[in-house]
Amino acid sequence: MFVRIVKMRFQEDKIEAFLENFNEVKEKIRGFEGNRFLELYQDKNDSRIFFTYSYWETEAHLEAYRKSALFGEVWTYTKTLFSDKPEAWSVDKIATLK
Numbered sequence: 001m002f003v004r005i006v007k008m009r010f011q012e013d014k015i016e017a018f019l020e021n022f023n024e025v026k027e028k029i030r031g032f033e034g035n036r037f038l039e040l041y042q043d044k045n046d047s048r049i050f051f052t053y054s055y056w057e058t059e060a061h062l063e064a065y066r067k068s069a070l071f072g073e074v075w076t077y078t079k080t081l082f083s084d085k086p087e088a089w090s091v092d093k094i095a096t097l098k
Contacts, residue, residue, distance in 0.1 A: 001093040002056045009049050014081035025074050034061020
């Protein structure tokens, strides 16, 4: 399992636009081949900060998504709403406890 974590900070007056767009595209992202999980989090102390966690079968699946028309549309729009440069991490899941 391959995990992608993306941290985004938005202009305060653009948060609602981001959330509306995310709600429109989240099922498409989750349904993309190789995607096994998608969550969106909002920071409790700074409401402008959001994180996406997505689980991918392989790095190749994530790369296919990043080269897709869907990603191009989503990212082109989303990055216009940022107040800071986004940060992203690619990590391997080591353990899960339930």
